Amino acid sequence: xxxxxxxxxxxxxxxxxxxxxxxxxxxxxxxxxxxxxxxxxxxxxxxxxxxxxxxxxxxxxxxxxxxxxxxxxxxxxxxxxxxxxxxxxxxxxxxxxxxxxxxxxxxxxxxxxxxxxxxxxxxxxxxxxxxxxxxxxxxxxxxxxxxxxxxxxxxxxxxxxxxxxxxxxxxxxxxxxxxxxxxxxxxxxxxxxxxxxxxxxxxxxxxxxxxxxxxxxxxxxxxxxxxxxxxxxxxxxxxxxxxxxxxxxxxxxxxxxxxxxxxxxxxxxxxxxxxxxxxxxxxxxxxxxxxxxxxxxxxxxxxxxxxxxxxxxxxxxxxxxxxxxxxxxxxxxxxxxxxxxxxxxxxxxxxxxxxxxxxxxxxxxxxxxxxxxxxxxxxxxxxxxxxxxxxxxxxxxxxxxxxxxxxxxxxxxxxxxxxxxxxxxxxxxxxxxxxxxxxxxxxxxxxxxxxxxxxxxxxxxxxxxxxxxxxxxxxxxxxxxxxxxxxxxxxxxxxxxxxxxxxxxxxxxxxxxxxxxxxxxxxxxxxxxxxxxxxxxxxxxxxxxxxxxxxxxxxxxxxxxxxxxxxxxxxxxxxxxxxxxxxxxxxxxxxxx
Ligand code: SER
Numbered sequence: 001x002x003x004x005x006x007x008x009x010x011x012x013x014x015x016x017x018x019x020x021x022x023x024x025x026x027x028x029x030x031x032x033x034x035x036x037x038x039x040x041x042x043x044x045x046x047x048x049x050x051x052x053x054x055x056x057x058x059x060x061x062x063x064x065x066x067x068x069x070x071x072x073x074x075x076x077x078x079x080x081x082x083x084x085x086x087x088x089x090x091x092x093x094x095x096x097x098x099x100x101x102x103x104x105x106x107x108x109x110x111x112x113x114x115x116x117x118x119x120x121x122x123x124x125x126x127x128x129x130x131x132x133x134x135x136x137x138x139x140x141x142x143x144x145x146x147x148x149x150x151x152x153x154x155x156x157x158x159x160x161x162x163x164x165x166x167x168x169x170x171x172x173x174x175x176x177x178x179x180x181x182x183x184x185x186x187x188x189x190x191x192x193x194x195x196x197x198x199x200x201x202x203x204x205x206x207x208x209x210x211x212x213x214x215x216x217x218x219x220x221x222x223x224x225x226x227x228x229x230x231x232x233x234x235x236x237x238x239x240x241x242x243x244x245x246x247x248x249x250x251x252x253x254x255x256x257x258x259x260x261x262x263x264x265x266x267x268x269x270x271x272x273x274x275x276x277x278x279x280x281x282x283x284x285x286x287x288x289x290x291x292x293x294x295x296x297x298x299x300x301x302x303x304x305x306x307x308x309x310x311x312x313x314x315x316x317x318x319x320x321x322x323x324x325x326x327x328x329x330x331x332x333x334x335x336x337x338x339x340x341x342x343x344x345x346x347x348x349x350x351x352x353x354x355x356x357x358x359x360x361x362x363x364x365x366x367x368x369x370x371x372x373x374x375x376x377x378x379x380x381x382x383x384x385x386x387x388x389x390x391x392x393x394x395x396x397x398x399x400x401x402x403x404x405x406x407x408x409x410x411x412x413x414x415x416x417x418x419x420x421x422x423x424x425x426x427x428x429x430x431x432x433x434x435x436x437x438x439x440x441x442x443x444x445x446x447x448x449x450x451x452x453x454x455x456x457x458x459x460x461x462x463x464x465x466x467x468x469x470x471x472x473x474x475x476x477x478x479x480x481x482x483x484x485x486x487x488x489x490x491x492x493x494x495x496x497x498x499x500x501x502x503x504x505x506x507x508x509x510x511x512x513x514x515x516x517x518x519x520x521x522x523x524x525x526x527x528x529x530x531x532x533x534x535x536x537x538x539x540x541x542x543x544x545x546x547x548x549x550x551x552x553x554x555x556x557x558x559x560x561x562x563x564x565x566x567x568x569x570x571x572x573x574x575x576x577x578x579x580x581x582x583x584x585x586x587x588x589x590x591x592x593x
Contacts, residue, residue: 014061037067041088042225055519055541058094076269083280085230093221120180122190126173127154162204174204201228270312277309282331286342290474292582325353367394375408382418452483461555462504512568532558
């Protein structure tokens, strides 16, 4: 079964259970300032899990693009991936544990579906604690499906509780399904600590909300959120242990063998890192938001991924020009049919990879000069190597390599320790900053955010009036204090233009225009001229927000919300910054007083 077959079967199965299939949301969360990337299928659905009506209904299924950056340093083994695809189905206050478990079981074992042998499956359920009781209902449901008590483990919050995705928000006990990947028959007794049992699916029963004070309160709406990693399932079904040998990665590995003239089997770690990183970077840059390598936020992650891949490439002896772009082309060829945005943005992806390769080469040259200078003055230490790493992205392993090659003066005995001390210090600082950034949680649909959200629509409409119709939204990010809009436009805005834009927005506010929401088919939304990222591939219903008269609106956009209901609530709009975001993309930050 190819990855494509698995995606198709999954969506077909849930369609046959009355689910609406929704398209993967962007990898860059819309209006969620708390995280850089979409980390799970439920992530774009948080407002709906909290009770907002979803235009497609109460039973949803999707294949969601996800990025997790927490374990980038671990990539290279057989379990950590930066980019992955998550199959998921949701009940927004519709069905609950019985149906979710029965369907998971049928999809995994049914002859028409994945057809996995039941005797290789095992289960975990939530054991219960002070916050929530033992999940008896799930336990009984699995027993009824024929699982013996020996194959159902009861575990605590660390294992069988999922969420919230931020500091606060929807969460709940889960039940997880494991598959035996060891040789021969599976042991009768399931020991979750035995790594040959691999988790393949997670059904979360989101019946709780974690509050800011740490309490778990029951949600009015009882939801189901399930997640099955496509890469895991593809590996299990292929009967091999190495996910890089499944069709989700094999073409990349093959290409790398050709480029390096070396075998994967002799270079496992480097090949895996390169394949993972270039695939992830390709998907992020290919996501309609115009994210290019940069020194902050998502762009920084892209830069880090590309540069690490280039370093690993050097280690396996790849020295072709623009080779990362060539590899990205393979990613686009393999995944472009499923994710057409990759094809639309192919030029942008390849160009940025080409440029980043050249920039990194320059960085390395400059770093090398600095190293030679250091060597003839104080000598190279772990501490000043860290400065080089920070300033130029010059990696410590390469510093050691070059020092050896050029016979430079370096304190090798203390190098690693000094470097680590400097790094830890730096990470503590940035972790503190990251925690600050995370506060507020995903569930923050507050008044201030809604206002800034509506103001963002007004701003985009005003920019199009002043600058022209080529202006499209490339990204948006809202905190409690300000909005930030990235949009396509080649040049810096003149002060006069900024004034005009501000004036137009304030005029729309002063006219007290109504903000109306209607739900319609994507095709209809397009035909009435609604702006938005048309990444949906399925016949899908969307929300359209109209500001002003229905026949001649000031702004009309496809958007999930939330918004306020009349522009008069916005106060006074002020642009506080205009700057470049990436090539051909400008960024405006603005506030409401
Ligand atoms: N949110 C859960 C997960 O990511 C289930 O979808 O595993």
